[in-house]
Amino acid sequence: MKIAVCVKQVPDSWVEKKMDGQVIDRLGVDAVLNDLDEYAIEEALRIVEANSPTGSAGSESGHEISLICMGPERATEALRKGLSMGADNAILISDPSLAGSDSLATSLVLAKVIASGNFDLVMCGTESTDARMSVIPAMLAERLGWAQLTHVHKLDIDVSKSYAQGVRSTEIGIENISADFPVVVSVPDKINVPRYPTFKGIMGSKKKPLIIKTLDEIGFAAETVGMLAPWTAVNDVIPRPPKSKGIKIVDTGNGGNELVAFLEEQRVI
Numbered sequence: 190m191k192i193a194v195c196v197k198q199v200p201d202s203w204v205e206k207k208m209d210g211q212v213i214d215r216l217g218v219d220a221v222l223n224d225l226d227e228y229a230i231e232e233a234l235r236i237v238e239a240n241s242p243t244g245s246a247g248s249e250s251g252h253e254i255s256l257i258c259m260g261p262e263r264a265t266e267a268l269r270k271g272l273s274m275g276a277d278n279a280i281l282i283s284d285p286s287l288a289g290s291d292s293l294a295t296s297l298v299l300a301k302v303i304a305s306g307n308f309d310l311v312m313c314g315t316e317s318t319d320a321r322m323s324v325i326p327a328m329l330a331e332r333l334g335w336a337q338l339t340h341v342h343k344l345d346i347d348v349s350k351s352y353a354q355g356v357r358s359t360e361i362g363i364e365n366i367s368a369d370f371p372v373v374v375s376v377p378d379k380i381n382v383p384r385y386p387t388f389k390g391i392m393g394s395k396k397k398p399l400i401i402k403t404l405d406e407i408g409f410a411a412e413t414v415g416m417l418a419p420w421t422a423v424n425d426v427i428p429r430p431p432k433s434k435g436i437k438i439v440d441t442g443n444g445g446n447e448l449v450a451f452l453e454e455q456r457v458i
């Protein structure tokens with residue numbers, strides 16, 4: 190089985206994010222592997238371990254986990270972290286023309302690389318912690334013409350039947366969903382607890398294959414993506430207003446009514 194895990198490098202959640210014109214300033218801040226993508230890597234590792242004769246991931250498992258990322262060259266750091274967790278190899282699509290790509294361009298580029306990789310399963314996080322659109326997995330499935338099991342907090346893979354089954358909680362209930370391979374799956378943070386890379390994993394990750402591909406190498410003309418060919422325009426950016434002070438209700442005999450009035454005003458009740 191070949192699994193692709195889509196991972197993104199994002200500004201560290203702890204740093205204050207600033208806009209650079211109409212886009213987030215991603216280059217002037219510390220960058221990390223998108224937290225939520227660690228759950229997708231962990232789930233891929235667990236699937237391989239459960240279906241490996243040795244019980245572990247890696248070349249002897251008979252399966253392969255490839256990380257796929259579109260981003261600047263320094264995204265290799267995020268990919269090395271994923272490799273140190275246990276993925277086998279990584280592909281970074283990096284090209285100056287890709288700067289400013291919106292979600293439609295991002296999914297187009299990722300889908301092109303996935304389509305040429307003979308994958309059975311694509312795993313994604315549910316969202317990036319910078320742009321937070323939560324759209325790439327569905328867009329990938331659409332572009333590839335594959336089934337999608339998105340936001341599944343429980344996943345069962347039957348390798349012998351090339352079949353995936355997932356559980357998704359929505360506002361109206363719990364859905365049991367399934368699909369035959371090939372399938373795109375996105376997972377939230379409740380699905381597992383990602384492992385920490387071991388020292389051996391960190392050292393071993395330095396020797397694992399990490400290929401950087403340009404747009405030309407994957408067969409795209411520079412003028413079809415990025416700032417030169419945007420599908421989306423950011424019309425306006427307004428800084429988030431500072432948090433207002435809370436209201437303190439002191440009970441001097443009418444506290445209950447005041448609380449109810451407040452909750453009604455906020456449309457909580």
Ligand SMILES: Cc1cc2nc3c(=O)[nH]c(=O)nc-3n(C[C@H](O)[C@H](O)[C@H](O)COP(=O)(O)OP(=O)(O)OC[C@H]3O[C@@H](n4cnc5c(N)ncnc54)[C@H](O)[C@@H]3O)c2cc1C
Pocket residue numbers: 195196197198211212215223225226229257258259260287288289290291292293295296299312313314315316317319320321322323324325326419421422423
């Ligand atoms: C005008 C404009 C310019 C933009 N310029 C940039 C820019 O220069 N750089 C930039 O990073 N973003 C840029 N963005 C944001 C960009 O559209 C999104 O970051 C990108 O399309 C992915 O969407 P998302 O981050 O909301 O992913 P989501 O849909 O929230 O991500 C879900 C999952 O998809 C996968 N995924 C998402 N992005 C990637 C990726 N790049 N590689 C591999 N897997 C991925 C991960 O598994 C992730 O957990 C721009 C947006 C607009 C509108």
